[in-house]
Amino acid sequence: MNMEEKFFPPMIMERPKAEQKENQERFIETLNQVSQIESLSGQEEKMRQYIEGELERMAVQSERDAKGNIWIHSDSPEGEILLCAHMDKVGKGCSVENEGGRVKGRFDDAFGISAILEVLKNGKRPSALFTVEEECETEVANEAGEIGMKMRDLGATGFNAGANFAVGRIEDGEVRKPKMVVNVDVSAKASIGEGPLIYQSCTPFGTNTFRFPSGALKDVVRIVNKNEMGAKVIHGGANDAIEFTFAKNVGVVTVQVPVENMHSTNELADLGDMRKAIAIIELILDKHAEIKEENEIPTHAIRDNAISL
Numbered sequence: 500m501n502m503e504e505k506f507f508p509p510m511i512m513e514r515p516k517a518e519q520k521e522n523q524e525r526f527i528e529t530l531n532q533v534s535q536i537e538s539l540s541g542q543e544e545k546m547r548q549y550i551e552g553e554l555e556r557m558a559v560q561s562e563r564d565a566k567g568n569i570w571i572h573s574d575s576p577e578g579e580i581l582l583c584a585h586m587d588k589v590g591k592g593c594s595v596e597n598e599g600g601r602v603k604g605r606f607d608d609a610f611g612i613s614a615i616l617e618v619l620k621n622g623k624r625p626s627a628l629f630t631v632e633e634e635c636e637t638e639v640a641n642e643a644g645e646i647g648m649k650m651r652d653l654g655a656t657g658f659n660a661g662a663n664f665a666v667g668r669i670e671d672g673e674v675r676k677p678k679m680v681v682n683v684d685v686s687a688k689a690s691i692g693e694g695p696l697i698y699q700s701c702t703p704f705g706t707n708t709f710r711f712p713s714g715a716l717k718d719v720v721r722i723v724n725k726n727e728m729g730a731k732v733i734h735g736g737a738n739d740a741i742e743f744t745f746a747k748n749v750g751v752v753t754v755q756v757p758v759e760n761m762h763s764t765n766e767l768a769d770l771g772d773m774r775k776a777i778a779i780i781e782l783i784l785d786k787h788a789e790i791k792e793e794n795e796i797p798t799h800a801i802r803d804n805a806i807s808l
């Protein structure tokens with residue numbers, strides 16, 4: 500089996516070549532726009548307006564919550580899956596350059612936003628959440644003009660303030676409880692060009708606080724393997740997904756694309772990885788009924804020894 504066949508199962512290959520090319524160009528253009536938009540943590544208004552504009556064009560209704568997150572509440576069957584990406588960036592935006600499938604830009608989390616918009620443009624109707632304030636660092640330039648990172652003021656809410664607020668709304672029954680959250684982001688944990696990553700997020704409190712076993716993760720891995728999508732499964736990683744592991748009976752997986760030079764305007768990524776990640780997200784939506792509603796154990800229950808595994 501050659502690499503093409505391994506990574507592109509029949510479902511993907513069957514798309515007419517012209518349509519694939521058109522979709523790819525459309526996706527790169529979206530990525531280029533999102534990569535350029537200024538959107539520091541707590542200052543996501545331009546990004547919010549861009550996303551809302553795109554959703555309006557697709558006649559997809561959205562809601563802004565009190566924290567500034569954007570929600571799509573879908574009542575279609577695949578709406579039980581909530582796709583999530585963060586709107587903030589650690590520094591300035593930049594345009595995207597594409598050289599033979601290797602792309603350079605600011606993909607964290609322009610990739611997640613663009614991927615969710617692409618899935619919607621392809622006619623899928625999941626629920627979605629675009630969060631504020633995921634990044635905990637921000638760029639600063641020293642006197643020589645060199646760019647470094649510093650911890651930003653996280654305020655009273657602390658880490659992942661947008662996602663944290665969103666979990667509160669789910670727990671309070673203000674919004675539909677998703678069967679599973681699919682967090683879409685980038686990662687420095689793997690090499691570019693080797694396919695996307697799928698994992699269950701950890702918590703910042705130590706290795707014994709992984710929410711494991713996760714029924715949702717196991718189901719997703721089974722579905723992805725059956726369709727030979729060429730993704731790696733790993734453990735751990737800190738991002739918005741952490742917050743959802745604190746919700747009861749909500750499955751959580753992260754789908755990430757590897758990048759080099761993470762948190763810079765020189766992030767390098769592979770378009771093939773991005774395409775595969777989008778295909779995996781669409782596959783999860785197509786097979787949403789195969790993801791069982793197991794009793795997902797919230798992370799804090801494990802941490803507090805309320806449940807022993």
Ligand SMILES: [Zn+2]
Nearest residue numbers: 607608684685
């Ligand atoms: Zn990110």
